[in-house]
Amino acid sequence: MSQPVLNLQKLNKSFGALKATSDLSMTVMPGEIHALIGPNGAGKTTLIQQIYGALKPDSGQVSLNGSEITKLSVPDRVRAGIGRSFQISNVLMDFTVMENGIIAEQARLGHSFRFLQPAFSDAVLIEGAKAILQRVGLEKRAEQRVGDLAHGERRMLELALALAASPSLLLLDEPMAGAGPEDSQRMAEIIEALRGKVAILLIEHDMDAVFRLADRLTVMVEGAVIAAGTVAEISANEAVKLAYLGGEE
């Protein structure tokens, strides 16, 4: 079997008396869509934050493609191959869609300490930005200010920015939250199209979408993994039914 893209080993994180992550180990394999589910307060976002580097675990190891990244900063981890979308759309609101793409492209190229050539009219950057926007079908909206975009389009743009640097692991924190059925459908299609190309760790409350998209699931309750497996295995798991699927509704 090939090497996992993401390997978490015995992660622990406490906030005072609250154990947000408890001896948590899991892997995400190349090209798979791996859903992380669990009731509210299970510690899913805290876990994502530790993978991303915004929070440091109290103990344990985070490895990306076989090398340890536990001590790296957020920008270093992004350069090592992590892309992310946030619970609340995180895009450059004061700029146009095209300008967002251009900044992502120049960040990808790694030459941002240049002081002379105007970035927004740089042909190389514009080409790269177009390619970034095309991946989510936003090229027609290029001249629109992001502040004027609809919620769903902003979500798409954020996904495009997260994909710009061709990450090996994509962290999607509730990509469909707040989106209407049409936007959710499009987002699902785009995520589906990424299957096999990039490993995705997906947090999502829309269970229909999760069961349709996920290759594997990990179920978290109170900071710990209570079950992991394929969709069929998880739906048959008694502990999951009790703790989560049955208990909520």
Place this chain on the structure above:
Amino acid sequence: MSGLAHFLTLASDGMKANRLFWLLIAGFAFFPIFTHFADLPFWNDVAMRIMLLGMAAMGLNLVLGYGGMVSFGHAAFIGIGAYCVGIGDFYGLTNGWAHMLLGIVVCGLMGLVIGYLALRTSGIYFIMITLAFAQMLFFLFVSLEQFGGDDGMSIDRAEFGFIDLYNPLRLYFLIWVTLALVGLGLMFIVHSRFGVTLRAIKSNESRIEAMGLEPLQFKITGYVISAVICGLAGVLFANWQEYVSPDIMHWTRSGELMIIIILGGLGTLAGPLLGAIVFLLLEESLPIMLDSVAPAYAENWMILFGPLLIMVVMFGRGGLVGLLAAQRQSKNNPKRTKAGQ
């Protein structure tokens, strides 16, 4: 394609996009002719003060307007620049170019140190730390008796090679050329990859991190550039004033610079210069106007000044440049009214 031709195309494109700023610069170039024929030599002095404060405000605007870093201590860099002339003079260094070089190096280093420490914080803490550093430097110079302490030191205008600064017009045009070059440099910087990243950090720092860039590097670099520009203004300020004292770096001047920027238009090239023009013209003319109406209150002109500034800030979001742009754009394109794009 030759590098120079490329540079010139870029420069002329930029000038077309920033017409207001370059019109103001052209205005300053012709202003001495006007004062000569109108026999108002005093106003050359006012114009020089405007250009100097405008230059410093342009420097601060790079971090305040474009970078979103509210530095409340930039007068310190003006002071350091000015003391580079005074202290240089004191030790027999009389060459003006050497003063400039010294001012650039010292302000760059101080900007690096202060920026490195202060930029670990943000918001109100950043404001307070920059103010604290400026106050430390202020009291340091107050306590340095050999350089005049509280009273300051008078200085001879420096030797700028063939440029004799005791000829008032040459001093005027030395300031003018420096201002134009600073404007040219800033015009390139804010649209460059670096400048775009700096503006994006202001817009959303966490997205820039998520793109794999380290915001602190860009913020410190911007801070150093802005410190150097303020230092240059300080070097020229000392020559213009023929005198330097800790007063030049008093915290109220940091406030003045911020008011000038907000009045003119945050994050625009022309804003700080336009702000300096209006600010200093009001400062000159309000007492005179008040004197003719109500002589008893002439020295309380700030009673009018304050509310005027507050009104511009409240009703003209985007400052004077924003007001001008909104007026022009309401005719053609009502959608995009944000200044500084």
